[in-house]
Amino acid sequence: MLRDPKLLVLLAAGSLTTMAGGVIAPILPEMIQQLNLDPALAGNLVSLHCLTIALFSPPLGLLADRVGHLRVLVPSLILYALFGVAGALVQGLVPLLVLRGLLGAASGGIAAASLGLLGNMYEGEARSQALGYATSSLTITGIAFPILGGWVGSTHWQWAFYLYGVGLPLALLAASTLRSVQPHNTKSMAKDSGSKLRSVLGHTYTLRLLLTLGLTSVAMYAVVIYAPLYLKTTIQADAITNGIVLASRAIGAAVISAFGAKWLAKKMGAPQATAVGFGLMALTLTTIPVLNQLPLILLTAVWFGVGFGLVLPALYSALANLAPRDLKSSVLAAGTGAGFLGQFLSPVLLGPVLGYGGLEGVFYGAGLIALGAGLLLFAPQR
Numbered sequence: 001m002l003r004d005p006k007l008l009v010l011l012a013a014g015s016l017t018t019m020a021g022g023v024i025a026p027i028l029p030e031m032i033q034q035l036n037l038d039p040a041l042a043g044n045l046v047s048l049h050c051l052t053i054a055l056f057s058p059p060l061g062l063l064a065d066r067v068g069h070l071r072v073l074v075p076s077l078i079l080y081a082l083f084g085v086a087g088a089l090v091q092g093l094v095p096l097l098v099l100r101g102l103l104g105a106a107s108g109g110i111a112a113a114s115l116g117l118l119g120n121m122y123e124g125e126a127r128s129q130a131l132g133y134a135t136s137s138l139t140i141t142g143i144a145f146p147i148l149g150g151w152v153g154s155t156h157w158q159w160a161f162y163l164y165g166v167g168l169p170l171a172l173l174a175a176s177t178l179r180s181v182q183p184h185n186t187k188s189m190a191k192d193s194g195s196k197l198r199s200v201l202g203h204t205y206t207l208r209l210l211l212t213l214g215l216t217s218v219a220m221y222a223v224v225i226y227a228p229l230y231l232k233t234t235i236q237a238d239a240i241t242n243g244i245v246l247a248s249r250a251i252g253a254a255v256i257s258a259f260g261a262k263w264l265a266k267k268m269g270a271p272q273a274t275a276v277g278f279g280l281m282a283l284t285l286t287t288i289p290v291l292n293q294l295p296l297i298l299l300t301a302v303w304f305g306v307g308f309g310l311v312l313p314a315l316y317s318a319l320a321n322l323a324p325r326d327l328k329s330s331v332l333a334a335g336t337g338a339g340f341l342g343q344f345l346s347p348v349l350l351g352p353v354l355g356y357g358g359l360e361g362v363f364y365g366a367g368l369i370a371l372g373a374g375l376l377l378f379a380p381q382r
Contacts, residue, residue, distance in 0.1 A: 006121065007130060009177045013073065013170050014114040014134055015141040016080060017107045017340075020049045022142060023164070024087075024100075026150030027157040034157065037093050045093075045100055047344055052104030053111065054341035061112035061333025062197065065326055069113045069120075070178055076109030077171035084164020103164070108340075112333035117178060119320045119328035125262065127320055131313045132261050136254035143247045197330050206322055206331070208376060210338040213315050215373035217342025219281060220308055222350055222366035223249060227288070227301075230359045234292050241294070248298045252305025253312075261310055271378065274314040278374030280307025285367035289360035307370075315377075 024031075025046050032042050064072040083102040090096055115134075122130045145163075153160030200206055227245060231237035237245070256264075264273045284304035291297050316335055323331035353365045 005177055007118075007133070009170070009173050010114045010118055011134060011137040013077060013110055013174060015137050016077075016167060016170070017053065017111050018138050018142045019145045019163070019166075020053075020084075020103055020107045021046050022145030023149035023153075023160050026146050027153035027160050030153070030157040035091055035093070041093060045096060047347070048097060048100045049104030049107060050340045050344035052101045053108040054337040054339075054344060056105040056108035057112045057333040057337040057340070058330065060109040061116060061330040061336075064109075064113045064116050064333075065328070065330050069117045070175065072109050073113035073117070073178070074171045074175050076106045076113065077167040077174060079167075080106040080110060081165050081167030081171070084167065085162055087164075088158040088161035106167075108333070108336070111336045112330075115316075115332040115336060116328050116330075119323070119332055120325060128265070128313060128317045129262055131316045131320070132309075135309060135312050135316075140250055140254050143250045196324060197327050200323055200327060200331055201334060203322065206319070209315055209319055209322075210334060212373045212377045213335050213338040214342035214345070215369050215376070216278075216281075216308070216311055216315070217339045218346045218349060219285060219366045219370040219373065221343045221346035222285070222362060222369075223301075223304060225347055226350070226354070226359055226362050230288065230363070231297070233359065235294060235297075237294075245297060245301050248301040249305040249308075252302035253309035254305075256306045256309035260306075261313055264310065265314075270314060270317075273310055275374060275378060277307045277310030277314070278370055278377075280304065281311065281370040282367045282374070283307075285363050285370060288363045 028042065028046060031037060031045070060072055060076070080103060083099050083106055087096060087099050087103075090099065118130050118134060119127065149160045149163065152163060201210075224246065228237070231241065231245060235241075261273065264276070267273075268276070280303055284300045284307065287300055288297070291300060316332065319331050319335045320328055349369075350362050350365055353361050357364070
């Protein structure tokens with residue numbers, strides 16, 4: 001499958017959603033200093049795109065199903081490049097926030113269209129494998145892009161924004177490579193798509209899957225936000241050490257998503273493998289507060305990534321199985337929206353816990369959220 005240029009283009013395009021926040025995070029201190037920004041408000045520059053991705057992914061997924069995936073993917077890639085690069089040319093916080101929001105909206109179109117194309121290209125186990133590759137690419141680029149952004153922006157913070165320009169060549173590649181994947185009967189598909197979409201999204205199990213995706217993202221993003229703070233407090237970790245720990249998490253997720261999830265699902269069954277993933281996430285989150293040695297912390301980070309890598313492809317595959325072929329973009333985009341909304345809400349929900357219970361309380365709370373997500377998914381239903 002990895003020899004298929006169509007899949008490679010889709011994986012590259014989909015990874016731009018992690019680039020949206022990953023590139024700007026390491027240069028934020030320099031931006032605050034040089035632009036004289038309020039640190040409390042400037043933090044929204046890193047997280048605002050998650051909200052607009054969550055808001056725009058579902059309607060753009062519906063649009064992709066109606067007018068064609070490429071007609072959404074290619075313009076979204078172009079707008080992604082334009083809005084991203086434009087961030088280097090403005091100075092005030094308000095215009096930067098507007099551009100970040102627009103960048104998230106374009107990212108929502110990329111995520112919706114690319115997931116829809118993946119869902120239409122493969123069926124059954126092949127689809128699960130393709131979604132596993134997508135999860136792997138997202139986790140790997142989630143570490144690679146911050147490193148790249150910090151390196152490019154080390155000379156001047158504006159340079160990092162020019163990395164968003166990669167959306168333009170990807171738009172050309174998508175237009176030339178993915179044309180054969182485009183369905184030709186989108187007009188006939190759209191006649192009753194509204195009622196069918198309401199039926200699918202209104203289904204109890206679909207709603208449970210979307211809520212589970214959101215809660216899983218809340219727990220996952222707790223590690224991204226609060227683990228560096230905990231490591232700084234306990235072992236005086238520097239930026240490089242924090243990067244290594246986060247990279248270990250991503251490596252665990254990438255490896256299991258690409259190569260182990262399918263095998264484990266065959267051996268244990270898909271529900272059991274997913275339950276193991278939730279258990280690993282909850283266990284490792286609640287273990288973090290009692291660790292103060294770097295080797296054990298790294299091992300825990302790897303196993304947390306393994307758990308997340310088992311859960312995420314299974315949830316998206318379950319959503320894809322619920323959706324009719326002509327509505328896969330819409331349904332999977334709803335899953336994307338739920339995931340990014342969970343990321344945006346993670347500090348909102350866990351921030352008050354930090355004030356009452358400290359960093360230890362945050363990880364215990366995130367562990368309970370992961371456990372609750374698993375129980376929600378596997379609760380008995382009619």
